[in-house]
Amino acid sequence: MSLAFDQVRHIDWQLEKLHWAKTTSVQSSPVLTSASIATSPSDDSDNRTLDANRLGELQAAIKLLSTTTNLGALLSREKIQSALVLARLSDSTTDDRDPSYSARSSSTEQELEWLLVSKAVAQTHGLIIHLLLEQTLPLGWDIWYWDEVLTSSFYLGLYSIQTSPLRLWQLGKYVYADVQSRLRPSRGTITPDEIHIASSARGWSAIYGLITNSIRDYRMAGPTSRLVSPLIFYRSEVKMKQHKLKTFRELSACGLGILVDEGMNLDGDESGMRRAKNDKHAWKTVVLKSVALMENVLRNLTDLDFGYHELEDLVFTSVEDDTELSHASTSDGEGSDQRLALMVNRLDLVLQEHLPNHVSNSKRLVSKYGRPSWIIRYWLPTLALLLSSSSLLRIAVNRKAELATWIRDLGATTVDFWNNWVVEPVRKVVGTIRHDKDAEIAIMSKESLRGDQASLERMVVDFARDNPPASDGASLGDTELAKVRAKVREGDLTPVLRAYEKDLRRPFMGTVRGNLIRALLIQVQKTKVDVEIAVGGIDALLKSQELVFGFVGLTPGVLVCLGLCRWVAGAFGGRKGRVEEKSSGQRLRVLRNIDRILIDSLPSNNGMLPYKDHGMLLCEIHILRQSARRVMPGNIFAEFLDEINELVDLHTGIERQIRVVDRIRWAYHQWMR
Secondary structure (H helix, E strand, C coil): CCCHHHHHHHHHHHHHHHHHHCCCCCCCCCCCCCCCCCCCCCCCCCCCCCCCHHHHHHHHHHHCCCCCCCCCCCCCCCHHHHHHHHCCHHHHHCCCCCHHHHHHHHHHHHHHHHHHHHHHHHHHHHHHHHHHHHHHCCHHHHHHHHHHHCCCCCHHHHHHHCCCCHHHHHHHHHHHHHHHHHHHCCCCCCCCHHHHHHHHHHHHHHHHHHHEEEEEEEEHHHCCCCCCCCCHHHHHHHHHHHHHHHHHHHHHHHHHHHHHCCCCCCCCCCCCCCCCCCCCHHHHHHHHHHHHHHHHHHCCCCCCCCCHHHHHHHHHHHHHHHHHHHHHHHCCCHHHHHHEEEEEEEEHHHHHHHHHHHHHHHHHHHHCCCCCCHHHHCCHHHHHHCCHHHHHHHHHCHHHHHHHHHHHHHHHHHHHHHHHHHHHHHHHHHHCCCCHHHHHCCCCHHHHHHHHHHHHHHHHHHHHHHHCCCCCCCCCCCCHHHHHHHHHHHCCCCHHHHHHHHHHHCCHHHHHHHHHHHHHHHHHHHHHHHHEEEHHHHHHHHCCCHHHHHHHHHHHHHHHHHHHHHHHHHHHHHHHHHHCHHHHHHHHHHHHHHHHHHHCCCCCCCCCCHHHHHHHHHHHHHHHHHHHHHHCCCCHHHHHHHHHHHHHHHHHHHHHHHHHHHHHHHHHHHHHH
């Protein structure tokens, strides 16, 4: 749902409420069930119920225009017109039925027809509000574009180059028209034969002189005048376009504020639409005046010769001075047919003439004063590409083999990268999770350490057996050898070290006997076992973090793939995708703009925002609402809409609206960052 749809839904609810309050003969809602008129006891047997066909047509049209049928979506201009055609309102003025029956049915049919047309007016009102919102918001981008052009002389020069074909075209048209008027002053156009005769008679030199004079006159009044620098002329032209866009945005915002504040105001509060409270048909006058208000707003909104203050005076003066509207407003209840016919005609005029004209005029103004089209901005690189296409094609043909090799290598590199850095690490991580033996990290095997340690035990035991520590030379028994073997497992080589210390006293004799060398070799084996034990500890540590290493190996490939995907999405997603990436910063800027509008505005005597500022506020709120919907949960967004509705309400006053902005800033800061 959008801001415009909320307005239409509120108006639709008010219309249903008024209809239920005024209708007494209809037993149920015309939108939901078939309504009928029951015959009273005093009626004759010829009295019948309402025409079922006519009632069905009205009910179908009312249901098509109801917001309960079109949840969250506004009806298009064509659907509104089709609903009016379906109701056949033009045929309701003729009635060939029995007078007593017609007197009863006409009142009910009129109420249904008024409800139908009022719903059509509400849908048109929402359609225009949505159109003005979508029309005003992009103008800020074009104004910002001209700001960028004005900040640099380089951008101004680039703008002059981009628009040079248009200036040459204007010069050609001016020269042709000027030469044509000088050759035949009495007529506006001449034929090619006359140009040929004139050129033969006067000579090509005379025609060349005319063309030269025309170009000189054009230059004196154009950007190449010697009195004004071309850069200054282009700067003034850009400022003029920017000023026109700002004026158009102010007028659009003012029209939006007028329609939201004054159009279809059925609450009964005092507003710009004055209505008598004691008149039971006052709401019909409000609807009729709303149609006139929409008509005048659409008619004068694209006239950039006056500001938004003049627009307000012109619109309200036109509504007050409307003779048809004044005559219909002063009519009593018996003139309901006249008011209904007037409203249908006015609404049809808005839908068929004013609304399409406004859309076409708005596009014309944006095309004239807005950012140049992409053809104008990129015609120079496109032309350069076309002119160099033959050279590029020749280079491609001459280096066909090299290009094929590069493409082939690029494809092979991409496939290898995918297999080696994405698929294989994923396979290893999965194998680690499943305790696959092939995926285990191992620096050395357990059998190697076990064999070296058993060899060390045997070496130490044999050494202790051959070199008993006792002075009598008695050999060690099995018990002593078992103790030596147990100490070796703990890393104790006391028998070997004692013999080593003893032989160091007489190294030559120890070397001759071989005990010294044998002790050294045993210590070398001990060092090897210690190193293997340390490596085994490192191996155990690596195995405990095996999953971490697997994800570390997978990270580079995943990061590269994600980076490429984001680059492709940003390159081909357009400006909309890039804007969505900055939506959080956008929400903060929108809050800043809302706060600035409320603080800088000059309130009226009743402390409310002017129409122009209220329209600008609605545009910013529309952006904030659309952006917040994408990031907020459903329940939080529903609460956020309550704050938005309070902020939109003009009757709350500026001071309360500023407090609402502060509450939004601290209450929803999590989604505004």
